[in-house]
Amino acid sequence: MRIDLLTLFPEMCESVLSTSIIGRARKAGLLDIRCHQIREHSQSRQKRVDDAPYGGGMGMVMQAEPIYQCAMQVCEPLKPTPHMIYMSPQGKPLTQKRALELSKMEHIVVICGHYEGVDERLLEEIVDEEISIGDYVLTGGELAGLVLIDAIGRLCDGVLSDQSCFEEESHFNGLLEYPQYTRPPVWHDKTVPQVLVTGHHKNIETWRRHKSLERTLDKRPDMLKHAPLTKEDLAYLEEYQNQKQGSET
Numbered sequence: 008m009r010i011d012l013l014t015l016f017p018e019m020c021e022s023v024l025s026t027s028i029i030g031r032a033r034k035a036g037l038l039d040i041r042c043h044q045i046r047e048h049s050q051s052r053q054k055r056v057d058d059a060p061y062g063g064g065m066g067m068v069m070q071a072e073p074i075y076q077c078a079m080q081v082c083e084p085l086k087p088t089p090h091m092i093y094m095s096p097q098g099k100p101l102t103q104k105r106a107l108e109l110s111k112m113e114h115i116v117v118i119c120g121h122y123e124g125v126d127e128r129l130l131e132e133i134v135d136e137e138i139s140i141g142d143y144v145l146t147g148g149e150l151a152g153l154v155l156i157d158a159i160g161r162l163c164d165g166v167l168s169d170q171s172c173f174e175e176e177s178h179f180n181g182l183l184e185y186p187q188y189t190r191p192p193v194w195h196d197k198t199v200p201q202v203l204v205t206g207h208h209k210n211i212e213t214w215r216r217h218k219s220l221e222r223t224l225d226k227r228p229d230m231l232k233h234a235p236l237t238k239e240d241l242a243y244l245e246e247y248q249n250q251k252q253g254s255e256t
Contacts, residue, residue: 008110008163009039010156011081011089013074014119015056016149017042023153032166040156041081045069048076057122066123074118074129081116089114091135093125094148094155098137101155103179105138109155110162117155119148181234183227185218220244 014020020042024030032038046054050072057067082088090112099105109115118125118134130137140151161167188199202214220240223230224247231244 008112008160009089009114010041010159011114011116012040012042012119012152012156013045013077013081013116014042014149014152015045015121015147016119017044020149020153024156028166029157029160032160032163035165037165038160038163040160043077043081045073045077048073048080060123064123068123069120069125071126071129071132074125075133078116078118078133085114089116091116091118091133092155093118093120093130093134093137094140094151095120095124095137096139096142096144098139101138101140101158103158106155106158107162107179110159115159117152119152121147181230182219183222183230185215185222216240217243217247221247224248 012020012024024033024040024042029038029040033040046056049056049070055070056073057069060066060068078091090109092109092115094117138151138155140154145151186200188203192199192204200214202210205211220243223234224244236244
C-alpha cells in the first residue's frame with residue numbers, strides 16, 4: 008500500500024513513521040509511505056503558505072494553491088487518482104471499521120492542515136473524505152494524520168505477524184478486548200487468573216469472550232447495541248448483570 012502525507016512538518020512525521028512496526032514495514036517494502044513538504048509548492052519568494060481569512064477573524068488560513076500543487080505532483084503520474092483524505096475535527100470519527108476499509112485501498116493521500124484550517128475551495132476541489140480522530144482541536148493535522156496512518160498501516164497484509172494479532176483487539180469485533188497478563192505469575196500479591204495457565208484452549212477462549220463482554224458492558228455499553236452478539240453472549244450478559252445487581256444490594 009502507498010500513503011502520501013502532505014504536511015508542513017515532514018521531518019516530524021518521518022521521525023514517527025520510521026520507528027516501531029510501521030518503520031519496519033517500510034524498510035521491508037510492505038508499506039510505501041512518503042512525506043511531502045507543502046511549502047515547496049508555494050509561489051511566493053518567502054515560501055508563504057497562509058494568509059488572513061476573508062471576512063476577518065483571528066488566525067491565518069492555509070492557501071489552496073500550495074496544497075493543490077503538492078497533491079497534483081503526487082497524483083498526476085498515477086492512475087487511478089488516489090483517495091484524498093483531509094484530517095479535520097469536522098470529519099467523520101475514525102473507527103476500526105473505517106481503518107480496515109482504507110487498508111484495502113491501493114493508494115491514499117493524507118492532507119494535514121494547520122493554523123485555522125485550509126481554504127474551503129481546496130476541500131471542494133480534491134478531497135474525497137474528511138476524518139477526525141476525536142472531538143477536540145489540535146494545532147495541526149500532523150498528529151491526527153500519523154494516528155490514521157498507524158491505524159491503517161498495521162492492518163495491511165504482512166505488517167503484523169498474523170491476522171489474529173488485530174482480530175482480537177478492542178473494537179475489531181465490536182467489543183473491547185479481554186484483560187492481558189504476562190510473567191511473573193504473581194505481582195504485588197495479585198495472581199494471573201488460573202484458567203490462563205491451564206493450557207485448556209476452549210476454556211481460555213470462553214473466559215476471554217466473557218471478559219470482553221463484561222468490559223464492554225462496564226466501560227462502553229453503547230457498543231453492545233451494534234456488536235454481533237450470539238444467544239450465548241446475551242445469556243451471559245444477563246447473568247453478569249444479575250450478579251452485579253446482587254452484589255450491589
